[in-house]
Amino acid sequence: MLSRTAEGLFWMGRYIERMENVARLLDAGQRLESLPKDPTQDYNEWSSIVVASGASGTFPTALEDADVAAVSDHLIRDISNPSSITSCIEAARMNAKAVRNAITAEVWEAVNDTRLQLHEHLRVEKDRENLSYFLDWVRNQGGLALGKIENTMLRDDGFRFIELGKWFERADATARLLDVKYHVLLPEATDVGGGIDYLQWVQILRAANSAVAFRHLYSRVVDPQGVVDLLVLNEKSPRSLMTAMAEIATLSDKLASELPIQQKLASDARNAEATLRNTSVDAIFEHGLHDWLTDFIAATNLRAQATSAAFGFGVDYPPATKETVQ
């Protein structure tokens, strides 16, 4: 497969996943904002959403002034923000068009229709009039596209590159979502089980579509240890870092040819998976959740770059090898 095609598939997968995650972050913002407030504390849920989405660099005004209107405009409509929902949908569609021969007609139609509908939604200001409705629509379209990929694509390298992009993006997004809690309000160990801290953790779970899952898996009141266990270490969760790392390791393994740079990529991914598997919740809190997440996000980012280099993505990267493969 052409490196450019693989790259297009990888980014199509990432952007489809990202549009859904940006919608989840905005949903978390709405939920956090609606919580009862302690008048002696400073709250900044909307600025924390901007930080978590990675858009603090493009956000047009001072972060302290962030409110629902400014943040949702920046995260939905603003094309100067490369991760806004509009930018994600345009980029997913652009990549899909460039790799049109490598995806099925149904995947193409799902992505192309999403773009057509988005323009209609923006025109009638659906996102401004009814944010929740719009965010539901975004999540549904993301689900539709991922479902079409799952249900209609051949299980070949093309499919694996899309999946790889999706899991890299999800690992990054779950880590950032967990980190929102740090930016909103530092956790107070004494406050566990009740009050604002508890309510904030519940909203994070809801945004990750995991509040009910928490009940099923832990049968106890939501606490920080449980949330971190579920979203970081629990392999049963479709959004946990553990699940994402296991998928990345399997996919890297299947995609690797005998080329040394790809063999190294796969073995590094397996090692990272094993390290995470041997980590405990206590160890994470001992390290400091925010610092641990920051390290994880940076390491995942480096792994994605190494993946790009190993498969020859982008003209800036040195080609994978000069050997000819028959």
Place this chain on the structure above:
Amino acid sequence: MNGDFFNEMKNGATLRPEYQVVVDWIERNGIDALQSRRAEAEALFRRIGITFAVYGEGGDPDRLIPFDMVPRIFNATEWQKIESGSIQRANALNAFIADAYGAREIVKADIVPEAMITKNPAYLELMNGYRPPLDVWAHIIGVDLVRTGPDEFFVLEDNCRTPSGVSYVLQNREVMSRMFPELFRDGRIRPVDGYTDFLAEAMQAVAPPNCTGTPTMAILTPGQFNSAYFEHSFLADMMGIELVEGPDIVVENQKVYMRTTRGFEQLHVIYRRIDDAFLDPAVFQKDSMIGVAGLMDAMKAGNVTVINMPGTGVVDDKAVYTYVPDMIRFYLGEEPIIPNVETYRCDQADDLAYVLDNLSDLVVKEVQGSGGYGMLIGPTSTKDEIKEFALKVKANPNNYIAQPTLSLSSAPVLAEDGLIPRHVDLRPFVVSGATTKMVPSGLSRVALREGSLVVNSSQGGGVKDTWVLNAGAV
């Protein structure tokens, strides 16, 4: 324009038998049924993504080419003439290009002046002396034909660079056979399926000398913003070969490689859909972002074949066009089966004088123009437009040729309340490799405005499916 042009559906007042099926269908189902099929067909085109992109005019850049539901029909005898005439022309054009970059026998024989070759803007000195595999230079040639009577066809121009439009031939047929399966059921219409097989076969046949095994082939596209990107992607898909862009390709030690997820893979045959000027920044335009540096070098070293060969544009020139009938006589020893349109060359004093005196009756074109741009259609132009154009011609006569306004034939197209006649042309595609072949069809382009003679899609023309009937079938 004056109403006495040839209507392909009729023979005087009577219906030609080839079109009986169309009339029967409409009588059976009604014109409204045809209208609603058209809406279905457009939805199908949009869904499959058969669009061409127009940038810089605002709105959605992805446009549909207007598709007319009434097929254009040729009988076996008519097609025999079109086919043999187009193949003859393609063979002569290939022989001329080989000669132009070779011994120039036709110049020595005083038939074509040397300046027609060496002063031609499309002439590439670096190709001089090069001999491509099987001596084929233009592997794909689009011959633009017009018709003026039951048995009168003319060649309007030759397209030997990178003619486009063949994907519409194949897709129009696909859509028509889905819309009107009953009309195709008895097998009287010759299928067009073979095109991509012919092309793949021709590409394999011209593998470079240093390629010993099965050649690896690809289509080189400028990318998804090119107006014909759909066609590039469609052809690559149909032939099962990669669709590559400049940055996917690296040349090393005069060999061409594409960057794959498993390392470099050598490419042997490249069907490029990029103009000569952008093909290789090492020898042509230095700032080309879409080309492949070192491609020419690799080609000359016998490691890659480029389709069509660079420099074939010399025969697209409308002044060179006037010599094609002589080329047919010189290289093939045959009389042209399909003649040229009578053409006045403004670089000749007599012709120039005649052209300037008769501008309001003539069509004047730039010798290197294409796409319906930069031309004057005398009979439909205002006095001021004609005056202005006369100044341009006088300032640079070498740049222009002129032709009489032909009464172009018309074919029926579907309008609000029935069928109306509109002018059409035909572009069959000739494929040359070990042999020279055509599929029995071509791109019929139709002018959608009443009286208009301009059929180019960039100028609002539409397309039709083109049927060729089996011998004996009417």
